[in-house]
Amino acid sequence: MAPRTAAAPATDAAAALLGALIECGVRHVVVSPGSRSQALALVAAEFEARGSLSMHVRIDERVAGFTALGIGRETGMPATVVCTSGTAVANLLPAALEAHHAGVPLLLLTADRPPELRGVGANQTTRQPGLFAPSVRLEADLPVPEEVDDDGTGEQSAMLRQVAADAVAAALGAGTRQAGPVHLNLPYREPLAGELPEWLGVPGVELTCSPPGPDEPADEAPAEPDPSGALYQGGGGIGESNRPTDPDLDPHILERGPRTLVVAGADASGAAEALAHAGGWPLVAEIVSGSRFGRNLVHGYRALLSDPDLGGRVERVIVFGHPTLSREVNALLSRDDVDVLAVRGPGEPLNLNGATTAVDAVVAAVGDMDRAWFGAWMQASRAASVDLSPAAPDLHGLASTEPRERLDAINAEMDVIRAPLDRPTLVDAVWRATWPHDRLLFASSRLVRVADQLLGGKKVAVHANRGLAGIDGTIATGLGIAIASQASGAPGVTRVLIGDLAFLHDVGALLLPAGEARPRIQVIVGNDGGGTIFDGLEVAQTAAPAAMERVLYTPHAARLAQLAAAYGWEHVAPTTRTELDQALTSPVTGPQVIEVALTR
16 A cells, blocks of 8 residues: 555545534444545544544445434434445445435435546546435535645635535435435545644634534433424424424414324324324324324224224324325325325425325314214224233132142143244334333334234334335444444443344344444344245235245245354344243343244
8 A cells, every 4th residue: 555645635625524524513424445535534533533423334335324324313413424436326325315215314425536537437437426316405526625724724624614514404404304315425636645634623613504412312202292282393203303493383273173183104203192192183103103102092093094984084184204004094195085284304295195285383273172083093992902911820820729720820821931923922022122211123024014003002212214115224224223322321222123134135234343332232033034025915816926935025044143143243042922021121232133933
């Protein structure tokens, strides 16, 4: 490797840009190795050594992108991704698309060849500007750095500081309420790195961003509902405390009268539950919403939405977040005889029926609730609720002096202990083991739908990549959430409930650098040997069995225990509910894979 020159414009520019991002509140940078991006990476390493930010190194850019996405989901502040030129940039596209559709702040810093090398066959060079154009809140192909700044106050440094401020503001959705990805393409000429400038880390001037507090995780629990006519705003699921708010919000007043249902999709958080409480309306809350709690919660909502006396009589729906988990909700939101109001959040606007009204905020008008309407839903909800807890021991039988009665009680207890695990038991055990100081990430696998159908209410911090509902990047997202939520010694465990195909799709995320802290994370894999989610779709009734098996179910024989060992993760394979409960509730000191074998 050639020795670094004493000074290099690339290093000066990287120092000005990253220093300004730190001033604007960025606390995490995820770096993938590469030559063209070396100035950015080396400056990031220096800032980490000084305690100004946390750096996370990932050799796979797709893993890096989703790790940053997880950090952004948890904190509400964008994490920065640094990568080299060429295909490295393209690997960030899946995370950028998810960030766009889910409204997660994300900063992409992609190093590039200078303009004169584009389109002439130069190595590792492609058309990077515009690669993310349909999805980003801001993009810029910056000029090649030409200056070596003596004191950090030159024209080039000032320009980069302003770019940083604009980038953070755009990622947070300033002026649009649509948080999301930002792309800064950074071309550099050789020398690609030099000595670090003496002024590195000196605060800039005239920044237009307003830095939040350092690395504060999202609230662990939603605010308590206020039934006094308070205003409810969308977007609480992703770092609400760090998202810019519009002081001139024009709330939509929800008059009494129409038979109303509140629907909470992904990332709705506590606002949906609070409005349902304030208005006295039933609450349909997906398991990934963060609103699945409270006395207004409807259990077994899918069947009830299909009931003509309940779902068939809905006249108005107030939607928070992004509903994706059931056809029944989608059918309700697509009806032209229902007044649908979608509260704007950080993600893509909702308009399934072509006539949905988008509102910035809502407030329930003061007045009497429709007790007959609410009561009918609650009565049906109670009848539809499912108790998945193991049967309680027969204490009387166990203490009996009658041999037969005592033996029957012992056999019944042993049957409970030895009962094999299935999907309902698995999702119930994970749900029960998770508390407000923990984090729970649902993968886009069959298990999230089982959980949505069966689990009751509980106020816990829930995440899911439901912007596009892809299976990619799930483990990396969970690691990002764990890194952010456990910062500064905060307690809790991050759990990722995932299917085997989603696990294998992102298995590279298990690779953690030796020099980085190992987060407390449990990746709980329901392993049924393939994509059993397709067994429940219409294609299973029409496809030839052999073709169905090969291209949809896609069976595998991967040995997850050996994979976990290769990456240095602890592996546990419980076979009973008792063993699973022990695995989930035992002290967690580092990364674990909990593998649960399931039948097809």
